[in-house]
Amino acid sequence: MNYGLYINGKWVKSTSDETFESVNPATEKSIGNFAAGNELDAKKAVDAAEEAFEKWSSTPAPKRGEILLRAAQLLKENKERLARLETIEMGKILEEARGDVQEAIDITEYMAGEGRRLFGNTTPSELPNKFCMTVRRPIGVVGVITPWNFPIAIPAWKMAPALVCGNTVVFKPASDTPLCAIEYVKILEKAGVPKGVINMVTGSGETVGSAIVKNKKIRALSFTGSRDTGDWITKNAGIKKISLEMGGKDGIIVMDDADLKLAIDGVIWAAFATSGQRCTAASRVIVHSSIKEKFVHELVIRTNRLRLGSGLKSTTDMGPLINEAAVRKSETYTQVGRNQGARMLCGGVRLPGRGFFFKPTIFENVTIDMKISQEEIFGPVLSIIEFNKIDEAINIMNSIEYGLSSSIYTKNIDMAFRAIEKIDAGITYINSSSIGAEVHLPFGGVKQTGHSREGGITGIDEFSEIKTVYVDYSGKLQKAQIDNRK
Numbered sequence: 001m002n003y004g005l006y007i008n009g010k011w012v013k014s015t016s017d018e019t020f021e022s023v024n025p026a027t028e029k030s031i032g033n034f035a036a037g038n039e040l041d042a043k044k045a046v047d048a049a050e051e052a053f054e055k056w057s058s059t060p061a062p063k064r065g066e067i068l069l070r071a072a073q074l075l076k077e078n079k080e081r082l083a084r085l086e087t088i089e090m091g092k093i094l095e096e097a098r099g100d101v102q103e104a105i106d107i108t109e110y111m112a113g114e115g116r117r118l119f120g121n122t123t124p125s126e127l128p129n130k131f132c133m134t135v136r137r138p139i140g141v142v143g144v145i146t147p148w149n150f151p152i153a154i155p156a157w158k159m160a161p162a163l164v165c166g167n168t169v170v171f172k173p174a175s176d177t178p179l180c181a182i183e184y185v186k187i188l189e190k191a192g193v194p195k196g197v198i199n200m201v202t203g204s205g206e207t208v209g210s211a212i213v214k215n216k217k218i219r220a221l222s223f224t225g226s227r228d229t230g231d232w233i234t235k236n237a238g239i240k241k242i243s244l245e246m247g248g249k250d251g252i253i254v255m256d257d258a259d260l261k262l263a264i265d266g267v268i269w270a271a272f273a274t275s276g277q278r279c280t281a282a283s284r285v286i287v288h289s290s291i292k293e294k295f296v297h298e299l300v301i302r303t304n305r306l307r308l309g310s311g312l313k314s315t316t317d318m319g320p321l322i323n324e325a326a327v328r329k330s331e332t333y334t335q336v337g338r339n340q341g342a343r344m345l346c347g348g349v350r351l352p353g354r355g356f357f358f359k360p361t362i363f364e365n366v367t368i369d370m371k372i373s374q375e376e377i378f379g380p381v382l383s384i385i386e387f388n389k390i391d392e393a394i395n396i397m398n399s400i401e402y403g404l405s406s407s408i409y410t411k412n413i414d415m416a417f418r419a420i421e422k423i424d425a426g427i428t429y430i431n432s433s434s435i436g437a438e439v440h441l442p443f444g445g446v447k448q449t450g451h452s453r454e455g456g457i458t459g460i461d462e463f464s465e466i467k468t469v470y471v472d473y474s475g476k477l478q479k480a481q482i483d484n485r486k
């Protein structure tokens with residue numbers, strides 16, 4: 001099966017006629033050929049989006065919201081089909097794939113409602129007979145570049161706010177999951193998003209991605225993906241509003257008073273769900289030395305029980321990694337961990353045969369200077385680091401370049417609030433795993449993770465401009481900072 005690009009409301013071939021394959025990571029079988037777009041295709045998409053902007057941005061926001069509500073309804077009707085497709089293309093187990101589609105439904109419904117809000121502010125003027133307010137305006141053409149690990153949810157959490165705010169979109173999905181992106185775009189098309197308002201160009205980051213990043217007509221850019229790409233975007237995008245979310249090296253602190261079963265449930269979910277391929281995945285457990293032995297013993301038993309396999313089977317707990325390179329990366333870090341003196345307690349190998357399966361892996365005796373406790377692996381590799389005092393735990397937590405998600409398990413409210421105050425991250429969970437953000441709350445990080453806060457009302461901030469309006473009805477020239485001091 002061959003799939004095209006979506007430009008100006010039409011499904012078209014790429015101008016080069018070149019294609020690339022998307023592969024099922026559990027079987028290594030091809031699931032189709034996809035148009036490899038190039039610079040010219042990206043330009044056409046941007047031009048179509050620019051052309052469509054005037055009409056779409058003038059459409060009343062509640063009407064834009066109604067279209068999103070229809071999209072949410074279509075996502076609901078197609079939830080099971082989309083989830084299965086996602087498992088086949090991306091590998092995550094079906095239960096999680098359903099969660100991914102549900103996240104898209106939730107954000108789309110939330111943003112549909114924003115069509116009747118999109119609030120600005122009013123505030124008094126320092127002068128009489130003068131009124132001050134802010135109104136939201138669309139930004140213009142926005143570029144949306146998304147990863148493969150949440151192939152429907154992340155496009156939705158960017159495009160739903162972009163659309164309700166009145167922007168038009170050029171969308172470049174990850175090359176590992178183009179089919180999910182196409183299905184999502186088809187839903188928006190069916191819901192009634194007019195031609196040119198969304199345009200999708202599949203293809204490589206080097207050609208399509210960079211053409212979008214550098215295009216001057218693109219006024220805002222939203223990117224979730226690797227730090228190196230985000231760094232490149234920062235240096236090459238020129239003057240644009242940029243929203244970046246670039247991964248993490250998230251940690252979970254387990255205090256000596258923690259409910260151990262709860263903490264282990266949370267660590268397993270955070271480290272091995274989506275096979276560790278989330279930027280919110282916990283790749284470090286920072287555990288109090290007095291409970292470390294018991295904690296590790298239980299954790300390893302539970303981890304060894306996880307069943308690897310096709311995500312379509314209800315008995316599978318963990319699916320494959322996305323591709324061969326991802327398996328190699330986990331293998332390499334496993335080797336590096338050993339070389340640097342960490343002790344491997346389980347996993348560390350790929351499964352023989354077809355598919356990109358890598359066993360859930362745990363290291364102990366890890367110190368903060370080791371590569372496995374510093375670098376993002378994006379696989380099922382977990383490091384255990386010991387501490388004695390809360391300050392030490394927080395110091396370990398913060399001793400990384402990233403700052404996305406974090407968590408602490410404790411019954412002590414003082415410790416919990418210390419963590420909230422001191423952990424350098426965009427998200428801190430108390431007695432809960434480090435993954436599973438809810439769509440109506442801000443999502444994003446600090447330090448090398450980036451600076452955006454998408455989700456909820458802050459998602460609207462990312463995809464709209466604020467205009468400040470002064471209305472002077474005094475009938476005379478009033479000078480701020482001067483006339484009110486006479």
Ligand code: UN1
Pocket residue numbers: 147149150224277278279280281434435436437438
């Ligand atoms: C990502 O992995 O890029 O909160 C973000 C969570 C997910 C994170 C997705 N929604 O775990």
